[in-house]
Amino acid sequence: MTGGDPILDIRGLATEFHTSRGPVRAVDGIDLSVGPGETVALVGESGCGKTTTAFSVLRLIPRHRGRVVAGEIRFDRLDLATLDERSLRRIRGNRIAMIFQDPASALNPLMTVGAQIAEAVRLHRGLGRAAARAETEALLRAVRIPEPRRRLDEFPHQLSGGMRQRVMIALALSCRPRLLIADEPTTALDVTVQAQILALIEELKQEFGMSVLLITHDLAVVAEVADRVAVMYAGRKVEEAPVSRLFAAPRHPYTRALLASIPDPDADTGGGAAAQPLPEIPGRVQPAGSRIEGCAFAERCAIAADICRQAAPPEALSGDGAAVFCHHAAPEDAGQIAAAVEGRL
């Protein structure tokens, strides 16, 4: 933790999608904050609502698809959850920028990469055509793209996956945002390129003095770059802790199961744990939208008791900003949880 008032402070965020079977709540009451200069990782299985959380922050979900139904998203004394479109647009790409999972589809195939970056530069910084072009070239250089001047006039399909993600990063950094939201920025890339992109984000974070909300599947990545981790399960946050604490002493059964199934990085000679997707845990996630009375993880939990199916677990806070939502999170249960998780896996 770097300390200071958080840059982004999400309280009780709930987001729903409209479907033919009625509203589906993909994010169900999440608290999450990101401090200045901090990197917060948001982890969890596919479909647990990570992307939806990120999209909710910038309200990027098209109105006909869904909307933020509850909660506050505090950023710079504003509430992004209720802010009007106009003011929101001045924040998007300018103060909060975002990069996406698949750089191949996140860039417009018919526009040169230079034009796509210049578009943001001109919009928020009011630069003229020539100045924007010079600035774009500087940005491409900043993300270590070789021959930036030539690349300006190339189209996305002429670049490799790693280069495209660098372009996305240049685009995100074009207005020196205070917060970068990176939604699985390396998932679609080769293992060797993944490390480069992460190192680049880390480096630019220092250089530009921004905070990062990093969404990922990959616990090895979390261990490497995050200061704090929030673990999501079925639209809810189940545990949050400083990264060293989470890896050393996970408290939620779900977190333990996740950590227990990471392959030992020392035993691996290839790409290391970075190449591994999030491990399989027995059972299935509750389909989003089915209302859950108790703990969302109860159906798959090795130590679930009756209370877990009846009442939502309370938040158990501990000193260093760590929190866990579990009926069995008291220290005296720790041994039991560990044993049960070992037994199941």
Add this chain to the structure above:
Amino acid sequence: MRRSRILAYAGRRLLQAVPLILAVAVLNFLLLQIAPGDAAEVLAGEAGTATPEYMARLREEFGLDQPMHVQLWNMLLRLLQLDLGHSFRHGVPVLELILDRLPATLLLMLTTLGVSVLFGVLLGTLAARGANGVVDAIISVGAMIAYATPVFWIGLMMIVLFSVELRWLPSGGMTTITGDREGLALVADIAWHMILPVTTMSFFFIAIYCRIMRASVLNVMEEDYVTTARAKGLSELAILPRHTMRNALLPIVTLAGLHLSTLLGGSVLIETVFAWPGLGRLTFDAVFQRDLNLLLGILFVCSVLVVLMNLLVDLLYFWIDPRIEVD
């Protein structure tokens, strides 16, 4: 580099088109042999007295007395020298007749296509933006009706309503017969005469482009790069032309390219209905007069036009979609 490859590609395509066009000419020739009657009969019939000697003389003059394969061979030799021969009926070079009429047809066709693409794209985008709303419903039902109504019927109804009843617009022709107009006045007069035929033909095409554009915009709106554009802070109105519509236009370009030849074929009908002095009318007359040379000439010019237009559309595609490989 890409540019020179595109030029080489265009050259190759043109060379490949030569045998194709000749093959089409042979086919046309053979098909026309099947049609009963010839120019001599028509001319003689009109003259009233048709002595066998007179008919034989006409046939000799037109070369119709020669065996079929000789006629075919002569035609191919002429085509290779770009000589389309003389019209049986008008006695002047076929090429001269065609070049005289071609601009009127191209004007009508391209205006129709331009108007159709413009309105189709705008209406389709509008429908997609308000998908499943009232505007969408109105546009979609309108498109369905326009698509299903026969062109000749629309044409006749337009003439009856706007020309005969209301007397707002001329029912046919390309210019007003009385008065010699020049410059802008002539342009305005021609535009005035184009309103009915262009509107008539456009209904159908607007309906198609509208449907395609609606679906295409709805698809593109789901693309990640549109989300990227939104995350940049662009407004919906700024995203629409630069990101959404531009990408959504690709299928329209393909379709409009195909429709160039459809329109060329459709000119026979529309020019007949609206007395438009173009290639379509010339074709119509040539058929009735059994003017074999003229008909073969028109078909030849049309096949050349289609080849050129397709090539142009391909080049346009290279220009708007940088992903397309040239080879």
